[in-house]
Amino acid sequence: MNHDSRLPDPLHAAHAPGADPLRDPALYLNRELSQLDFNFRVLAQAMDPQVPLLERLRFLCISCTNLDEFFEIRVATVRHSAQLCLTAAPDGITPGRLLELIHERSRELVDAQYRCWNEVLRPALAKAGVRIVNPRHWTPRQRRWLRAYFRTKVMPVLSPLGLDPSHPFPRILNKSLNVVVVLEGIDAFGRPGHLAIVRAPRSLSRIVELPPRLRGRDERAFVLLSSMLSTFAGELFPGMTVRGAYQFRVTRDSELMLDEDEVENLASALRSELPGRGYRPAVRLEIAHDCPRPIVRTLLQNFGLGENAVYYIDGPVNLNRVIQVYDLVQRPELKYPPFAPRQRLEDEDVFARVARGDVLLHHPFDSFAGVLELLKQAASDPDVLAIKQTLYRTGKDSAIVDALVQAARNGKDVTVVVELRARFDEDANLGVADRLQEAGVQVVYGVVGFKTHAKMLLIVRREGRRLRRYVHLGTGNYHGGTARQYTDLGLITANPEIGEDVHQLFQQLSGLAPRIRLQRLLxxxxxxxxxxxxxxxxxxxxxxxxxxxxxxxxxxxxxxxxxxxxxxxxxxxxxxxxxxxxxxxxxxxxxxxxxxxxxxxxxxxxxxxxxxxxxxxxxxxxxxxxxxxxxxxxxxxxxxxxxxxxxxxxxxxxxxxxxxxxxxxxxxxxxxxxxxxxxxxxxxxxxxxxxxxxxxxxxxx
The missing domain is CATH 3.30.870.10 (Endonuclease Chain A)
Known part of the structure; x- marks a missing residue:
């Protein structure tokens, strides 16, 4: 299925007199369905034999991760709209109908992902000497080693839960790996077996490498944790018979529901809200394709989902976790050739260079180190008086944050606008804000009701008898990791009009400034x-x-x-x-x-x-x-x-x-x-x- 392919007649008679023909719903594609189509294009990279093999695996995992986020955010939003009976979007599709179309198209994508995995990539990886070994193909020696690994490394951290009147269905964390086990027999307390849930703690690696003695020469071999949990579930229930073990995963609404008008302290409210995010209403259930229907119905009932929200999976339900193989296998011939970005500004006096003319950085082809060098030199330059910056996503162990902390310790006046509501980075940004405040940085949390997504850095420097502003503006985040993976543009300039505009923007963000008129920026x-x-x-x-x-x-x-x-x-x-x-x-x-x-x-x-x-x-x-x-x-x-x-x-x-x-x-x-x-x-x-x-x-x- 693709978008509704009916093409409009711009002059058709369906328009009421005076109606704008350019508002015809047939002129508009649906945003959510269009976003799903993007993931088919990502998946096409995984199917392309011209792409290096491990990169194809990476594209497959990216398409899976993208689909997870799509359900957590977009599908959750559409469900809210359907429940509130909101009106249709410009494309004319009602939220209720859109949910049906999303599930239809998503099933096509999931089926394509697992065909890619089972029929294309997994065999191709095995041929290249990178095997992800299915339990059906474990040798007796491998099975013995894996059983011992399970008993010593996995079982001690598992807490299986039998379901009975005193043990109701447990809370299942968003996107966590779980196994539902069908039991037969009587336990030590005389309780009859029925169903049990085994949850895999996040501390356990989702993929285990077999030692060299258990694999072929010049070969790497891996086993998925989900395979071990399903195969050795009987170890957790001695004296009982396991009639089946089926992995499943539930995806939940991950939008934080903060009424900012009622929140006096946004940081405190977020700290309170974040722990509960993993247990918000469910939007999708993924389960092993051979799971009996009565068990599926039990899970759907417990998660409050309808039949259209269940996805039967022929493979690991957390397929995106196979991305670990990409990092573990160092085979240059199976990856894109490495490259070294152009070095810009690293060995220069950045202020002298920018004073001569604007500098353009095109990442990742130009190194992000040029931006970091600007901030480092500003932090140590005795003539720099003030630094102001916005931070939306920064990454773990950010060198940008290090430089801002150092600038504050060196006596600069440092102000940072930290966007706490950057989706899925809220907790990390709370940590960044705390660290900056401890160093004496003035931290601002932006504007109620409006996420601060702008990328701006302003440096005020004394030069002789005047003050000069140096500015960096970008299309991407101040994040060293994404600067190596995303294409983005950055401008470093000392243009006085742009500098004045950015100064006014920071004044507006940190204070209660009125509406401003800018000279160069929109x-x-x-x-x-x-x-x-x-x-x-x-x-x-x-x-x-x-x-x-x-x-x-x-x-x-x-x-x-x-x-x-x-x-x-x-x-x-x-x-x-x-x-x-x-x-x-x-x-x-x-x-x-x-x-x-x-x-x-x-x-x-x-x-x-x-x-x-x-x-x-x-x-x-x-x-x-x-x-x-x-x-x-x-x-x-x-x-x-x-x-x-x-x-x-x-x-x-x-x-x-x-x-x-x-x-x-x-x-x-x-x-x-x-x-x-x-x-x-x-x-x-x-x-x-x-x-x-x-x-x-x-x-x-």
């Missing part, structure tokens, strides 16, 4: 949405006047209805529009009379595409912006975001070449979206040379 929730609409409409006017109108935009997702309608109207006016949208896209391209001038493509490759770039032709005077925000409702209307211009003509040309035209030329990792909602893989045309945008940038190194 910012949500105030001017970014309207600023983008004005520029799209300007291109439409240019095209309507008979001159070339042109828009190229790159982002992670697109769903904001007003932006979509503005793009449709611009296309109708003759504007040529190219959209590079990695994930969900609710716009239908290629509809005659509506979007025939719009092309949408998605790039899925070695690195996660994360940069946001917006380019407008502007009648021969192009404007190019980079942003922390996608064209999503939440980014444009309910978050604190920034959108900054690249003013240096050479740097703007570099972004246009590297990030826009380079990706529009990709015919290896690109997928084109059709008017029917289907994505089709791009291939080189006859006589056309193959071109991978990411590989082209790596080759420049």
């Amino acid at each position: 910012h949500s929730p105030f001017t970014l949405h309207s600023g983008m609409l004005q520029r799209i409409e300007r291109e439409a006017r240019i095209a309507a006047a008979g001159r070339p109108g042109r828009i190229i935009a790159k982002m992670n997702a697109l769903n904001e209805p007003q932006v979509v309608r503005a793009l449709y109207a611009a296309s109708q006016a003759g504007v040529r529009i190219d959209l590079i949208v990695r994930g969900a896209c609710t716009l239908r391209p290629g509809i005659p009379g509506v979007s025939e001038n719009i092309r949408v493509r998605s790039i899925v490759g070695r690195f996660l595409e994360h940069s946001r770039v917006y380019w407008f032709g502007n009648d021969g005077r192009p404007e190019l912006f980079c942003a922390s925000a996608d064209w999503l409702e939440r980014n444009l209307l309910r978050r604190v975001e920034i959108c900054f211009p690249i003013l240096d003509p050479e740097l703007a040309a570099r972004v246009e070449r590297e990030v826009l035209h380079n990706y529009l030329a990709d015919n290896i990792n690109a997928w084109e979206l059709g008017p029917d909602g289907r994505y089709r893989k791009c291939e080189p045309a006859p006589g056309q040379a193959p071109h991978s945008a990411q590989q082209a940038l790596l080759d420049e190194l």
